[in-house]
Amino acid sequence: MGAPKQKWTPEEEAALKAGVLKHGTGKWRTILSDPEFSSVLKSRSNVDLKDKWRNISVTALWGSRKKAKLALKRALPAPKQDDNNTALAIVALANDDERAKPTSPGGSGGGSPQTCASKRSITSLDKIILEAITNLRELRGSDRTSIFMYIEENFKTPPNMKRHVAVRLKHLSSNGTLVKIKHKYRFSTSYITVV
Amino acid sequence: MGAPKQKWTPEEEAALKAGVLKHGTGKWRTILSDPEFSSVLKSRSNVDLKDKWRNISVTALWGSRKKAKLALKRALPAPKQDDNNTALAIVALANDDERAKPTSPGGSGGGSPQTCASKRSITSLDKIILEAITNLRELRGSDRTSIFMYIEENFKTPPNMKRHVAVRLKHLSSNGTLVKIKHKYRFSTSYITVV
DNA sequence: CGGTAGGGATAGGGTTCT
DNA sequence: TAGAACCCTATCCCTACC
Numbered sequence: 001m002g003a004p005k006q007k008w009t010p011e012e013e014a015a016l017k018a019g020v021l022k023h024g025t026g027k028w029r030t031i032l033s034d035p036e037f038s039s040v041l042k043s044r045s046n047v048d049l050k051d052k053w054r055n056i057s058v059t060a061l062w063g064s065r066k067k068a069k070l071a072l073k074r075a076l077p078a079p080k081q082d083d084n085n086t087a088l089a090i091v092a093l094a095n096d097d098e099r100a101k102p103t104s105p106g107g108s109g110g111g112s113p114q115t116c117a118s119k120r121s122i123t124s125l126d127k128i129i130l131e132a133i134t135n136l137r138e139l140r141g142s143d144r145t146s147i148f149m150y151i152e153e154n155f156k157t158p159p160n161m162k163r164h165v166a167v168r169l170k171h172l173s174s175n176g177t178l179v180k181i182k183h184k185y186r187f188s189t190s191y192i193t194v195v
Numbered sequence: 196m197g198a199p200k201q202k203w204t205p206e207e208e209a210a211l212k213a214g215v216l217k218h219g220t221g222k223w224r225t226i227l228s229d230p231e232f233s234s235v236l237k238s239r240s241n242v243d244l245k246d247k248w249r250n251i252s253v254t255a256l257w258g259s260r261k262k263a264k265l266a267l268k269r270a271l272p273a274p275k276q277d278d279n280n281t282a283l284a285i286v287a288l289a290n291d292d293e294r295a296k297p298t299s300p301g302g303s304g305g306g307s308p309q310t311c312a313s314k315r316s317i318t319s320l321d322k323i324i325l326e327a328i329t330n331l332r333e334l335r336g337s338d339r340t341s342i343f344m345y346i347e348e349n350f351k352t353p354p355n356m357k358r359h360v361a362v363r364l365k366h367l368s369s370n371g372t373l374v375k376i377k378h379k380y381r382f383s384t385s386y387i388t389v390v
Numbered sequence: 391c392g393g394t395a396g397g398g399a400t401a402g403g404g405t406t407c408t
Numbered sequence: 409t410a411g412a413a414c415c416c417t418a419t420c421c422c423t424a425c426c
Contacts, residue, residue, distance in 0.1 A: 005401060005419060029393065048420080050394065055418060200407065200413055224399060243414080245400065250412060 006043065008052055015040040016049055017056075025053060125168050126177070133178070133191060143188035144169060201238065203247055210235040211244055212251075220248065320363050321372070328373070328386060338385045339364060 019031030019041075028046035031037055041049070132150040133142050142150075148165050169191060172178040181190045203211075214226030214236075223241035226232055236244070327345040328337050337345075343360050346352060364386060367373040373386045 007418075026394065046393070050396095051419065051421095054396090058417090202413080221400065241399070245402095246414065247412090249402090 011040055012044065013052070013056070016052055019049075020053060026050075028053075125164060126172060129165065129168055129172065130177070142192075143190045145188065147191070206235055207239065208247070208251070211247060214244075215248065223248075320359055321367060324360065324363055324367065325372070337387075342386070 015037045016031070019034060019037045020027075022036075023030045023034065028049040031049060032041055032044070032046055044052075128151055129147060132147045144166060147169070148162055151161065151165065169178065173180045173191065178191045181192060210232045211226070214229060214232045215222075217231075218225045218229065223244040226244060227236055227239070227241055239247075323346055324342060327342045339361060342364070343357055346356065346360065364373065368375045368386065375384050375386060
C-alpha cells in the first residue's frame, strides 16, 4: 500500500524520548496529543510510539556490543594509532568503542604486528573520510560531494564541515593517503584510497 | 555446524510461485500454512520464502530486460510489487519457465508472447547516447552531464543538444533500453545500458 | 470502541558462500 | 564480480486484555 516503510527520523526519535521523559512510558496517546510533540510525530500512531520505544530500549541494552562487533568486522587495514592533534569535534552517532573483548579463543592468532609508525598525521576526520570512501565502494572513486553527503548522513556534523572535509581531502591526497582522479567526462575530481 | 546452504528445488520454487498466485506476495506465513504447499515447503521458513521470492523477482526482471534488448522489442514496466501488479508479475515469471531451451538466437521469431505495443524507435542520437554510456564504462552508471560531455567532445553538436539528450534519456529509460539508477550519495541520476 | 502490551510477521539492508 | 541462500532487526500487524 502506501508507505513501504517509514523510517524514524532523528527528530522523531528525539520527540519520542522527550515525550517519555515528560509523560512516562505507556502514555503513548498522551504523548501524541501533547502539542509539544504532535507536530513532529503527526505521522505516527500510538502503537508506532510503543513499538519504537520498545526497539530503542532493546538497542540500548545490547547496542554497544553489537556495534563493536560490526566495527571489528569491517576493520580496515587502517591506522589504529591515534593522533593527538584532533581539533575537530566530530561525534560519531554510532561509534562508542568499548572493547573489553579478549581475542577470540582457540585462535592461534599470534600478536598483532601493528607497525604503523606512520609519519603522516591522521586526524579523526581523516578516518571518517577514509571510511566514507571505503563504504561508498565506488570503483572509480568518490568525489567531494558524495563523501560529504555520506558523512553528513552518518555523523553529527558541526558547521563548516564541508570546508573541513575539503581541507583534509587536500591534505590526504598531498601526502599520498588518497589519490586524486580526474575523470575525463566528470566535472568533479574523485578520490580513491591507496591500498 | 551450520546449514550447508539448502538450494531450492524446482518443486519448491513451483510451490512458492503457486502460493503467491493464490495468496499474494507478502503472505509468506499463509502460504506456508496452506496444506496445498506445506508439504513441499516444510523445510522452509516464511523468511526463506520472502528471500527466495525476492531473488526470483530480480532475476525475472533482469532477464526480461536482457531479452528486450536483444530483440529490440518488449518493454516490461518493472513495477513495485503491490497487490495490483502481482498478477502481472506472476504471469511474466510463469512464461520464463517455458524456456528450457535456448531458442536459437538471431532468429527473429523469438519465442514468447509479446505484449509489446511500444514503438521502440531508436534515433541516431539514441545510438550515440548508448555509445557514450558504453565507452564511459562507469560501473555505477553515467549521469546526464557525463554523457553530454562525452557527446560534445566526440561529435559536432547542434544547439539545444543538451535538451535533446535529456529528452532521449527519458525516452530510453521509459522504454527499458536504459535503466535509471539513483545512488544514495549522488545528486544526479545515473543511467546504465541494459545488457 | 479506545488504549496498551506482547507476540509474531514482513521488508529491506547486509553477510556469507559459491 | 555476480548470484543465491541466509541473517539481522526496524517497522508493522494482530490479538488478548482491560
